[in-house]
Amino acid sequence: MALLSVEKVSKSFAGNRVLSDVSFEVGAGEVLALVGENGAGKSTVLSLITGLLTPDTGRVVHDGAPVARAWSPHRARAAGIGSVHQELSLNPHQNIAENVFLGSWPSRRGLVRRRDLVARAEPLLARVGLDVDPRTPVGRLSLGRQQLVELAKALAGEPRLLILDEATSALDDDQVAAVFRVIGELRAQGGSVILVSHRMAELFAVSDRLTVLKDGAVMATRDRADTDHDDIVRLMVGRELSDLFPPKAPAAAEPAQPLLRVRGLTVPRSCADIDLDLVPGRITGLGGLQGQGQREVLRALFGLSRHSGTVEFEGRPVRLDSPRDAIRHRVAYVPEDRKTEGVHTMRSVRDNLALPSMRDLAPARRLTTVSRGAEESLVDELIERLRIKVSSPAQETRRLSGGNQQKVALAKWLPTGPRVLLLAEPTRGIDIGAKREIYHLLRRLADEGLAVLVTSGDTMELVGLCDEVAVLYEGTVVDRLTGPDLTEERLVRASVTGTAATDTPGSGSVVHA
Known part of the structure; x- marks a missing residue:
């Protein structure tokens, strides 16, 4: 029996259908790779599994029973579904141990038992290959180490199904190897993993099967032994990428x-x-x-x-x-963490693209005003030149795919020469x-x-x-x-x-x- 089944699930937002009759399953002790370009529907599927969204039609079956309409992230975690995403959910001002057990700190008579908190965190950090004092503030860690703290946080809930959504994107080879060891341990214990990664080599290194999504629909599910990189890429994008x-x-x-x-x-x-x-x-x-x-x-x-x-x-x-x-x-610089350093995610694409050029867009160099015509011309030119996919220049940057956000982070510098x-x-x-x-x-x-x-x-x-x-x-x-x-x-x-x-x-x- 499958530990998790997604059965003919469809989902729309504002009349735009993003999932169409998506079906796949994950067996006990299995690693399933969920593959597809940005916008293919992977994040929406994972949100349905973890209770962030509910399907319009179809159902999600976990451990033999359909999940309730009141399914939520809290209920998913209680049912043994853990998740680690590329976007961090850590408090940089708290230490590692506090983040790992956020919401379940050991206490007595209303006082947090700090020593117990640290003691419980240590074996989890060792499990993910993180050799660091649990009392270290998270904000002092590199991005890769913070990602491992996220993994330890997910493991603290003792999940039977672990979702890794681009969880290795900021990790070096040694750190990825530590994640692979965790995956192997879960598999050996009969747990399951859904793995999302744009690193094709990782998918083929640890997955048992690969399910390919394109435009919100399942193109195929392949056993790892019966496919190769080129086959998966053709299914993802519909063309060769030689x-x-x-x-x-x-x-x-x-x-x-x-x-x-x-x-x-x-x-x-x-x-x-x-x-x-x-x-x-x-x-x-x-x-x-x-x-x-x-x-x-x-x-x-x-x-x-x-x-x-x-x-x-x-x-x-x-x-x-x-x-x-x-x-x-x-000299122009596009930093590693585009969401916190590269772009203003809550501002529009127009604002981000025009920001470094404000001095040149001001009539007669008056910094209190900007030529709207010049700004629109500049923004339209950059969107066309880099083929940034936006509904309009007024769209919030956080609504773009990762690839298009990266294009904005790069494009904004080009007018500065x-x-x-x-x-x-x-x-x-x-x-x-x-x-x-x-x-x-x-x-x-x-x-x-x-x-x-x-x-x-x-x-x-x-x-x-x-x-x-x-x-x-x-x-x-x-x-x-x-x-x-x-x-x-x-x-x-x-x-x-x-x-x-x-x-x-x-x-x-x-x-x-």
């Missing part, structure tokens, strides 16, 4: 002069002695396991963190002590079709003369997109890969060993740039 990555720039006969030359960049407690040459027309990547200093390099180059070292722009020394300095030297573009995890948590669009857009921008610097935890992305990758290990560059040397094998080796491929294995030597 051209996922655009052609790279041809190797120049003479090395081009760097637009931005970085020497000895050091950020305290994060990275040291980083040398980079950002060249017009080329995409440079920063590789390595998560937390090796990649994020801090980008933030330093945008003036967001204290740093030392020298930076030259077009051969002249410059100081990048603040974002104002960076923008003045035509950037020469250097810094991007942290540019395709995190977006579907494969949107990834392709962003890859091709970044190559077009490079072809137009921009120097692009990208960080990514996706090895295939760095290899397929970048002309050169500098691999960081414990805050220093240990290898530089380009041309035929830029392979997944070499990149992974340098990332996990801290040695370049030319080093003698076991010597422990490190190549510093």
Whole structure:
């Protein structure tokens, strides 16, 4: 008997049908991958299972019984359904233990038993591979570690069905391995998992079956052993994606002069002695396991963190002590967390796209007024150029898919005429079709003369997109890969060993740039 069945479920919003007769089931001890592009209906299905929504027609059957019309997130958790989503639901001002047991703190006579709270949290943190004091405020953790706290929080409810909705998008390889161990434990105990991820390799690594959604309908359910990546992609998008990555720039006969030359960049407690040459027309990547200093390099180059070292722009020394300095030297930055740093989600698409250009949109540079005609023209041009899918420029940005939000975060900088573009995890948590669009857009921008610097935890992305990758290990560059040397094998080796491929294995030597 299936632990969970979704039976001919349909759902509409304001007359727009988003699910049409969706049916699938998850057996005990099974991992089901739910696959589809953004907008395919995955989130709506998960909301029906977890009690956030009720179906218009059809039903959800859990543990042999249809869920009641009064099904709710609270009742779903009580029934043994846990969930971890890409969007965090943690209180950054509370510590880890308090977040893990939020709503069920142990108490006596009205007083919280802090020692018991910490003691109960420790084994859960160990289970998810998080070696950190449970009394640490969540706001001090990296995004990946916060995601593991979310997983520990879900496990605290001892779920029989665990839903992982893009829960690995911010994790490095070691952290993903910890999640996989949890999945294996649940499977061995007869529990079930519904896994949503845009990382195809993860889906094939742990799932038993894959159900593909497209435009709110189930296209097919495949046993993992009977399908492959290409088959699933064809079902998702209706076309081949052999051209996922655009052609790279041809190797120049003479090395081009760097637009931005970085020497000895050091950020305290994060990275040291980083040398980079950002060249017009080329995409440079920063590789390595998560937390090796990649994020801090980008933030330093945008003036967001204290740093030392020298930076030259077009051969002249410059100081990048603040974002104002960076923008003045035509450096643009698209951060990793688009929802909190990249865009104002509660503001309209128009407001987000126009914000960096307000000075230029003001008649006669009067900052108290904006030329509405110029603003509308600018916004319409950016929406068309980046093919941002919106109902209108007035649509709230939070209503867009992840891929379209990322396009807004990038598009807003283009009218400022950037020469250097810094991007942290540019395709995190977006579907494969949107990834392709962003890859091709970044190559077009490079072809137009921009120097692009990208960080990514996706090895295939760095290899397929970048002309050169500098691999960081414990805050220093240990290898530089380009041309035929830029392979997944070499990149992974340098990332996990801290040695370049030319080093003698076991010597422990490190190549510093």
